[in-house]
Amino acid sequence: MTATERNTDVVHAERFTDPGLHPHKLRLADTDPQAAKRTERIVTLLFVLSVLGTIGTLVAYVAVPPEGPTSSVRLSTLLLGLGLAVSLLGIGIAGIHWAKTLMSDHEMVQERHPMRSSDETRDGAVADLNVGIAESGIGRRGLLKGAFISALALFPLTIAVPLIGSVGGDWNISKFKHTLWKTGMRLAIDPSGRLIKAADVTVGSVFHVIPDVTQEYRESHEWITEKSKAVVLLVRLKPEDITSEQGEGWSYDGIIAFSKICTHVGCPVALYEQQTHHLLCPCHQSTFDVANGAKVVFGPANRPLPQLPITVDDEGYLVAQDDFAEPIGPSYWERLK
Structure with a gap:
């Protein structure tokens, strides 16, 4: 590549400027408190639905054990599958809806920097995380927070209870x-x-x-x-x-x-x-x-x-x-x- 070609490339590169971020669009929940409250109730109900799915799974495991005739095994499998599906979908859909409608959606740009950031940058990142936590509303929305924690805390029981119940199984090889x-x-x-x-x-x-x-x-x-x-x-x-x-x-x-x-x-x-x-x-x-x-x-x-x-x-x-x-x-x- 000649010096003229390199100079031409530099000139062409200078023609393009950083377009930056698109103007931020506010969501309905950002401008209407009633809409935000309505969305909060929906997310809470989804977490509650997950809790009910977990409880239903445990009840199905106890009430219809996967043993006996084929029809009983099929019914147990169906009920356990439905309970797990409701429990997982409740958590997943609630998390997505919460993130899209209530949590902060402001775009942030971080310039590339050496692997180890300066103390000021690290403090700033922690501050940004704290701002994000505050804007997510988890601190001031007690009911939503309780439903969220309950759904996550109870879901592992759908796996742990059947697993513990099978520990004393038949090991007659x-x-x-x-x-x-x-x-x-x-x-x-x-x-x-x-x-x-x-x-x-x-x-x-x-x-x-x-x-x-x-x-x-x-x-x-x-x-x-x-x-x-x-x-x-x-x-x-x-x-x-x-x-x-x-x-x-x-x-x-x-x-x-x-x-x-x-x-x-x-x-x-x-x-x-x-x-x-x-x-x-x-x-x-x-x-x-x-x-x-x-x-x-x-x-x-x-x-x-x-x-x-x-x-x-x-x-x-x-x-x-x-x-x-x-x-x-x-x-x-x-x-x-």
Whole structure:
């Protein structure tokens, strides 16, 4: 760049002046005391609504505990969700409305300065903060201040009470070692519960399978937990394509069944690629070879999927020979591999 060009740039830069801030526009609450009072009441009511939402959440947790039949769990979840929503929205909307209508909205400009400001600048910043606190009205609006503090103080109870209530929960880890599957239990399609005959399973087809239990048990809260451990993916291959010798005799005419619970962190493994016989976990891309005992061929999982030994009964229905030979799902403190 020549000296002439640099001088030209300087001249052009001098043509532009700092436009400064736009003229400040007063809000209705700044000029009308009645409007300010009305806004204060609205904000206070929103904080009170948040308090009521918190109380409602605690009442719902005690009155409708998340246990028992499925309908009770769903109702409890709905009530807890509504209570939390009202509590959080009350605080959030009240804070936004307060900031936009009552707190000071004067624009302030602070020039850039070294990281450590002078004592005078620091004192000035503290003074500005005190002015902002005073102009927010929190000091002279006692009712609003009380509602604000009450909403913030009570909201943590919506998290703390359920958390404390669950501290003494069931820590029996032996339940991870067993599922509902037992000798002679029939395989059923998830979620319809229709039983599966070996003749219904064609080569290359995939079935999502659950144990055959009574309708009454399927409506219980216990079923939700037990089903999550017992879900199975059933695939039919050509018998000659099965290369694994592990669990020999556990399949029937190319029909094999493996746990759907990934051995990495427990996501449902359900993406099957027919040509490669690979089974993919969508969470972290762990890949298992169904034709070779569901051994890991890619990804962070470090164990094969447990195989469910199956056969057929006298009527041709697929049944379990026994439970899984090893615990399903990811590792835990008594099982590192």
